[in-house]
């Protein structure tokens with residue numbers, strides 16, 4: 001793999017800078033110019049016929065390692081991926097075909113998938129904890145006679161022994 005050449009971003013370079021990736025050629029800088037009135041990449045991509053195809057609907061923003069995928073099957077590069085970076089910015093990656101997309105995911109997709117799964121589980125855990133609190137009036141780890149009678153019994157036994165031993 002060749003190291004991608006850094007791109008100098010100047011004031012007048014009103015363009016979306018990114019990379020084309022392919023398993024054969026690796027990373028190559030790619031620039032897509034904005035029209036003067038376009039100030040978001042959404043405008044630019046829409047003008048080129050791209051539509052947002054995939055993102056994480058439960059997340060208000062992309063976590064680092066996740067991809068937002070835009071697609072236009074008619075375009076030279078049908079896949080446009082926004083990779084979320086740790087500093088809240090993103091990097092644009094263009095892919096020329098579905099095999100390239102699959103190769104890319106196989107090679108670079110895992111951190112994003114893990115982040116995504118982790119995020120989903122965190123989200124579910126939060127919801128379950130809230131529901132539990134609302135339904136039962138206590139947290140998920142509390143000793144409760146109703147929802148965890150065995151743990152509650154063990155706790156009572158423990159407390160009895162503690163009292164007897166006078167500690």
Ligand SMILES: [Zn+2]
Nearest residue numbers: 136144146147
């Ligand atoms: Zn309970």
